[in-house]
Amino acid sequence: MKGTLIKTVLIGISLGLIWYTNSHLDIYNLSIVNNIGIFAILALSYNLINGVAGQFSLEPNGFVAIGAYMTAIFIIPMDTKIDMYALMDPAPVILQMQANFPIALLAGGLTSALMAFLLSVPVFRVRGDYLAIVTLGFGFIIRIFAMNSPAYTNGAMGLNDIPEFADFRWIGSITIFTFMVMIHVIYSKYGRAMKAIRDDEDAAVAMGVNTFKVKTYAFMTSAFFEGIGGGLLASFLSTIAPDQFTFLLTFYLLIIIVLGGLGSMTGTLVSAIVIGFGLEWLRFLDDNMNIFGYETGAHPGMRMVVFSILLIITMLFARRGLFGDRELSDILKSKRASKRKDA
Amino acid sequence: MSKGILKIENITMQFGGVTAIDNLSFEVQKKEIYGLIGPNGAGKTTIFNIITGNYHPTKGEIIFGDETITGTKPNLVVQKGIARTFQNIRLFKSMSVLDNILIGFHNQSHYSYLEAIFRLPRYFGQEKKIKAEAMAILDEFDLTSFADHKATDLSYGNQRKVEIARAVATNPSLLLLDEPAAGMNPSETEDLSTIIHKIKQDFDLTILLIEHDMKFVNNMCDLVTVLDYGEKIFDGKPADAIVNEKVITAYLGDFTHA
Ligand SMILES: Nc1ncnc2c1ncn2[C@@H]1O[C@H](COP(=O)(O)OP(=O)(O)OP(=O)(O)O)[C@@H](O)[C@H]1O
Ligand SMILES: [Mg+2]
Numbered sequence: 325m326k327g328t329l330i331k332t333v334l335i336g337i338s339l340g341l342i343w344y345t346n347s348h349l350d351i352y353n354l355s356i357v358n359n360i361g362i363f364a365i366l367a368l369s370y371n372l373i374n375g376v377a378g379q380f381s382l383e384p385n386g387f388v389a390i391g392a393y394m395t396a397i398f399i400i401p402m403d404t405k406i407d408m409y410a411l412m413d414p415a416p417v418i419l420q421m422q423a424n425f426p427i428a429l430l431a432g433g434l435t436s437a438l439m440a441f442l443l444s445v446p447v448f449r450v451r452g453d454y455l456a457i458v459t460l461g462f463g464f465i466i467r468i469f470a471m472n473s474p475a476y477t478n479g480a481m482g483l484n485d486i487p488e489f490a491d492f493r494w495i496g497s498i499t500i501f502t503f504m505v506m507i508h509v510i511y512s513k514y515g516r517a518m519k520a521i522r523d524d525e526d527a528a529v530a531m532g533v534n535t536f537k538v539k540t541y542a543f544m545t546s547a548f549f550e551g552i553g554g555g556l557l558a559s560f561l562s563t564i565a566p567d568q569f570t571f572l573l574t575f576y577l578l579i580i581i582v583l584g585g586l587g588s589m590t591g592t593l594v595s596a597i598v599i600g601f602g603l604e605w606l607r608f609l610d611d612n613m614n615i616f617g618y619e620t621g622a623h624p625g626m627r628m629v630v631f632s633i634l635l636i637i638t639m640l641f642a643r644r645g646l647f648g649d650r651e652l653s654d655i656l657k658s659k660r661a662s663k664r665k666d667a
Numbered sequence: 668m669s670k671g672i673l674k675i676e677n678i679t680m681q682f683g684g685v686t687a688i689d690n691l692s693f694e695v696q697k698k699e700i701y702g703l704i705g706p707n708g709a710g711k712t713t714i715f716n717i718i719t720g721n722y723h724p725t726k727g728e729i730i731f732g733d734e735t736i737t738g739t740k741p742n743l744v745v746q747k748g749i750a751r752t753f754q755n756i757r758l759f760k761s762m763s764v765l766d767n768i769l770i771g772f773h774n775q776s777h778y779s780y781l782e783a784i785f786r787l788p789r790y791f792g793q794e795k796k797i798k799a800e801a802m803a804i805l806d807e808f809d810l811t812s813f814a815d816h817k818a819t820d821l822s823y824g825n826q827r828k829v830e831i832a833r834a835v836a837t838n839p840s841l842l843l844l845d846e847p848a849a850g851m852n853p854s855e856t857e858d859l860s861t862i863i864h865k866i867k868q869d870f871d872l873t874i875l876l877i878e879h880d881m882k883f884v885n886n887m888c889d890l891v892t893v894l895d896y897g898e899k900i901f902d903g904k905p906a907d908a909i910v911n912e913k914v915i916t917a918y919l920g921d922f923t924h925a
Contacts, residue, residue, distance in 0.1 A: 509783060513778070516766055519762055526757065527757040527758070531836075532743075532746050532837055
């Protein structure tokens with residue numbers, strides 16, 4: 325099949341580029357692309373529940389935290405843990421948790437997915453917009469747990485000396501994998517049902533769609549990859565603390581998916597790259613500038629202000645984000661169709 | 668032996684203090700086109716919502732085939748073979764015409780979520796099968812050339828057709844149409860009558876329809892039930908309904924225009 329061949333070639337090229345980048349890029353730029361990769365994974369997964377299935381949710385920070393802590397606890401060596409837990413001795417189970425990096429990532433993803441399932445049962449059983457409130461509360465609870473369970477999470481001090489396994493080979497290929505999974509879901513009966521629920525839930529039910537099941541699949545898939553992304557983040561940063569997993573993280577991801585287009589995975593990928601590099605390029609705004617001999621002085625946070633303004637302007641001109649709810653392939657397809665009509 | 672496919676038995680539906688349906692009974696036979704008519708607010712759409720499981724009646728039973736389905740969840744009612752359209756068109760507005768129809772095949776394509784994620788062989792086989800079947804349905808409705816169009820870009824008449832096609836895609840034995848001709852011009856209405864007759868034959872359907880246009884009802888329906896304030900005031904041939912005094916009073920002479 326032609327499509328499969330093209331896809332295989334594209335994946336091959338991307339993996340080649342990833343391996344090349346990982347060994348040839350300087351450390352500064354490598355850290356930028358790694359950051360972008362992780363945020364792309366998180367935003368892609370967030371877009372499934374929020375954009376594709378249309379269920380307004382504020383879950384990422386909670387699930388990212390779960391994935392980050394799970395992975396970190398699994399990969400930090402036992403002796404390091406004994407030295408690190410300062411407020412209280414680590415619980416025996418924490419010491420027993422030891423695994424290699426891929427298993428640790430998987431454990432983080434699966435734990436998040438399981439939590440998502442437990443939340444789904446009460447939330448999706450009833451109609452109404454409870455998901456946003458419940459997930460917001462969930463994020464708070466996870467963070468409070470992380471703060472107040474020194475035997476498990478080392479409390480406010482967080483975990484450090486997390487082995488840095490997460491290089492761009494891991495992050496880049498998992499980004500591609502996440503993207504593929506999302507695309508495969510979207511172009512299946514389950515993805516169509518998710519969009520149908522977003523467009524008109526009553527009509528979806530009238531077509532025989534079990535909306536509880538479909539919403540739960542979407543939510544668990546988002547949670548799974550948010551957990552994986554959290555694990556990569558922990559290993560990439562080598563240190564995590566409860567304060568990294570506030571609502572601000574969710575808000576940042578929300579900006580990425582809204583700019584890219586709710587429901588568009590290609591848009592999310594582009595948006596993560598644009599925002600990732602954009603924030604780096606705007607870094608000069610935080611520093612002291614000399615404008616025609618006038619010293620502006622340093623204004624930390626200035627770039628966020630400018631960034632927000634640019635974002636607002638973009639949204640005014642492209643209200644539905646860069647890609648709307650379509651993928652690049654849909655846009656090309658409709659271009660071809662309209663050309664055929666003109667001819 | 669009766670060929671009754673749908674029995675409405677002593678249905679009463681109250682919303683707070685309002686009685687929307689009052690002890691209503693009627694029976695639809697296999698292969699019939701059955702009309703449900705009555706003035707605005709008579710309770711016609713409410714009956715549809717009770718049949719499809721969206722509302723739970725205060726009293727009474729709905730029997731489909733030889734099974735009591737009162738209180739069955741709406742998505743399961745569809746799987747038993749009852750499909751519906753809505754009074755105000757409710758297409759999936761961001762999706763293509765073909766994708767709208769494919770949603771109707773949701774329960775007729777058999778592959779798991781994991782098979783979808785990993786694109787295993789069953790995914791390809793099943794998708795190919797339902798796409799071919801969906802195209803066949805579009806062909807039945809003369810909508811083939813619109814397959815890739817966004818559903819809401821179509822004309823009003825065609826959107827109505829897509830909604831009916833989508834319901835037919837669920838493979839029903841009983842089709843409920845809520846005012847299918849509403850808002851259509853005369854030529855669109857005629858086109859619709861032809862199509863309804865055609866799909867009735869080709870898909871072996873029994874049809875229960877709500878309609879205001881008496882000419883349309885007269886042309887289409889074998890039998891009608893007339894509702895007024897939730898009560899049945901007439902039950903019989905459409906030609907007899909038009910001359911029935913109670914019916915005329917309920918409509919306040921609306922029929923003279925029809
Ligand atoms: N969910 C509901 N809650 C409260 N009242 C309702 C509800 N659904 C319907 N009703 C009431 O039941 C009565 C019948 O409504 P219904 O929609 O069945 O009328 P209809 O015969 O379909 O009218 P129309 O020709 O205008 O579509 C109306 O008085 C309506 O206000
Ligand atoms: Mg009505």
